[in-house]
Amino acid sequence: MNDYSLLDSGGGRKLERFGKVTLDRPCAQAVWNPAQPKLWKQADAFFTRKNGLEWRGREQLPDSWHAMVNGVKMKLSTTDFGHLGVFPETREMWNWIRETLRAESSKRQSPLNFLNLFAYSGGATLAAAQGGAHCCHVDASKGMVQWARENADLNQLGDHPIRWIVDDCNKFMQREIRRGRRYDAILLDPPSFGRGKSGELYKIEHALIETLELVKAVLSDQPCFVYLTSHTPGFTPIVLKNLLQQLLPKGKLECGEMLLTGAPGVFDVPSGTWSRWMSAAK
Ligand SMILES: C[S@@+](CC[C@H](N)C(=O)[O-])C[C@H]1O[C@@H](n2cnc3c(N)ncnc32)[C@H](O)[C@@H]1O
Numbered sequence: 001m002n003d004y005s006l007l008d009s010g011g012g013r014k015l016e017r018f019g020k021v022t023l024d025r026p027c028a029q030a031v032w033n034p035a036q037p038k039l040w041k042q043a044d045a046f047f048t049r050k051n052g053l054e055w056r057g058r059e060q061l062p063d064s065w066h067a068m069v070n071g072v073k074m075k076l077s078t079t080d081f082g083h084l085g086v087f088p089e090t091r092e093m094w095n096w097i098r099e100t101l102r103a104e105s106s107k108r109q110s111p112l113n114f115l116n117l118f119a120y121s122g123g124a125t126l127a128a129a130q131g132g133a134h135c136c137h138v139d140a141s142k143g144m145v146q147w148a149r150e151n152a153d154l155n156q157l158g159d160h161p162i163r164w165i166v167d168d169c170n171k172f173m174q175r176e177i178r179r180g181r182r183y184d185a186i187l188l189d190p191p192s193f194g195r196g197k198s199g200e201l202y203k204i205e206h207a208l209i210e211t212l213e214l215v216k217a218v219l220s221d222q223p224c225f226v227y228l229t230s231h232t233p234g235f236t237p238i239v240l241k242n243l244l245q246q247l248l249p250k251g252k253l254e255c256g257e258m259l260l261t262g263a264p265g266v267f268d269v270p271s272g273t274w275s276r277w278m279s280a281a282k
Contacts, residue, residue, distance in 0.1 A: 003067035004088045006262030007042070009269050010034030014260065015043060018076055018084060019067030023047065025082055030269055047082040055082075066154065070094050072126045073154040075147065085121045085147060089258035089271035090189075090229065094127035096276075097227070101131035101185060104224050111161075112224055115183040117169045117211070118194070122148030124187050125162060126155050133185065134161040140197045142166045168196025170207065173214035182220035185227075192232040204232050212247050219248075223279045229258060231272040240275035252278040 003019040014027035024043035045057035114133035237255035255275035
């Protein structure tokens with residue numbers, strides 16, 4: 001079930017429907033012309049970064065609302081930065097994670113341990129839980145972890161084995177390595193720039209190699225996959241694939257672009273990149 005759709009894009013903007021709310025937001029990569037200019041009148045609100053960050057029409061929107069995104073019910077709300085609590089370009093990945101974990105746990109006859117790093121509002125954590133995995137959700141923002149927990153409740157997953165961790169990802173993994181805890185499947189979506197729980201500066205170009213080495217060290221001896229995504233300019237699919245290839249033992253490597261997608265005839269909008277490594281034993 002899905003309440004998300006890309007309705008149109010162009011002129012540096014995207015028009016998207018999130019359940020009962022339609023939004024017009026900036027999208028630098030949509031350099032083509034809009035295909036359906038008349039549709040854009042449907043927007044309930046408009047976000048711009050031209051003179052500082054500004055929403056227009058925000059007062060008409062509910063404080064929060066719910067939308068089903070690829071089988072996960074998400075609480076959405078407009079943030080001052082123009083985000084909503086979901087990055088819909090990741091939703092195809094949620095399906096892959098859910099189905100891969102479901103198939104692998106049925107093969108192994110036991111649940112897999114899934115680690116979600118930089119986990120934001122938890123869409124991927126909840127898809128993994130739906131696939132039967134035991135999950136560990138890590139984000140440095142207390143507010144985002146609280147938001148993800150609300151999403152778990154919305155999906156009747158409040159009692160599922162999910163550890164909710166507010167911490168810096170690298171520090172958390174260092175602790176897990178000392179404690180001997182290991183994970184069979186790991187997803188990471190490192191930000192270009194971020195702050196850890198105690199204000200630690202995270203800049204992808206300096207921190208990513210350390211993060212990936214820690215990922216390798218917390219991987220179990222029966223690993224299923226490592227999934228790396230990025231929204232950082234220059235981190236193309238091949239860059240991500242090279243990083244995983246250099247880090248991990250021989251396995252199956254795939255990579256591609258994350259896309260915003262809509263009805264037939266609507267251009268797909270590239271919105272980030274991904275690469276995944278799957279154990280050769282699979
Ligand atoms: C780009 S968002 C991730 C989006 C998410 N993976 C998704 O697909 O919906 C980046 C997230 O990383 C978190 N973050 C930034 N720096 C961090 C750090 N050093 N340790 C842990 N989380 C961090 C932020 O709080 C934010 O929620």
